[in-house]
Amino acid sequence: MDYIRLEISENIATITLKNDERRNSLCERMLSELEATFIELESQDIRVVILKSNLDAKVWCAGLDIKELPNAGKDPLPYSHPLESLMRKIENFNAPVIAMITGSVWGGGMDLALTCDFIIGSPECSFAITPAKIGVPYNVSGLIHFLNVVEMNIAKELFFTAKPMMSERAYIIGLINHLIDKDKIEEFTYDLANTICNNSPLSIGVIKKQLNLLGKAKPLSPDMMEDINELRFKAYTSHDFAEGKLAFLEKRKPLFKGE
DSSP: OOSEEEEEETTEEEEEEOOGGGTTOBOHHHHHHHHHHHHHHHTSOOSEEEEEEOTTOSEEEOOBOGGGSOOTTSOSSOTTSHHHHHHHHHHHOSSOEEEEEOSEEEHHHHHHHHHSSEEEEOTTOEEEOOHHHHTOOOOHHHHHHHHTTSOHHHHHHHHHHOOOEEHHHHHHTTSSSEEOOHHHHHHHHHHHHHHHHTSOHHHHHHHHHHHHHHHTOOOOOHHHHHHHHHHHHHHHTSHHHHHHHHHHHTTSOOOOOOO
């Protein structure tokens, strides 16, 4: 595999993002490799999966590859998108998936991290959700990921400002389960994984599914869904979306018009 590395030791699988030159941006090839790996692991006796980057990588994941976003007029993150498909694989995977984060996390990378069952971070990590910087709308499943982890006002601040949240605050608000020095984070994470491995995998798998279902138990009426879809359509067919993508590629500040 070109973009990730898979290692299995006893009942623990470690998936390492290794496209450091591109800041581990989620291009379609990386997403395909990740999803194929989770499919492969489903048939094995895996009790825990650890998703990490190289320890010396400054960026854990830079989010979706902007070059692969569609032009204005097409939904940038439909249900069939490879990132959406990968996150469903992680949610439905029968064992816990731990994100071990030692660098910054941006955009769709933050959504990927929050889809994992919990996060172990080092003081170097930070989190930024950046769709407003390029005029991209967000989908319902992604918003639910955030609202299952942080309060509404925190989610709004993250989305509205697109500014990074540093590790200490992320730990205080519960986005990170444990904040561990980088030189000790691997030992801590694998000790935690081994503790999980000693418990009943059947019980854990059932409880994981129950918790995920309960976390989504926020009923939306048909009218609310129609309203949400109309709002997203307005955003991804807008001038701001086209301008945001172009400005990013041209490495300049976007000139948003709110239309």
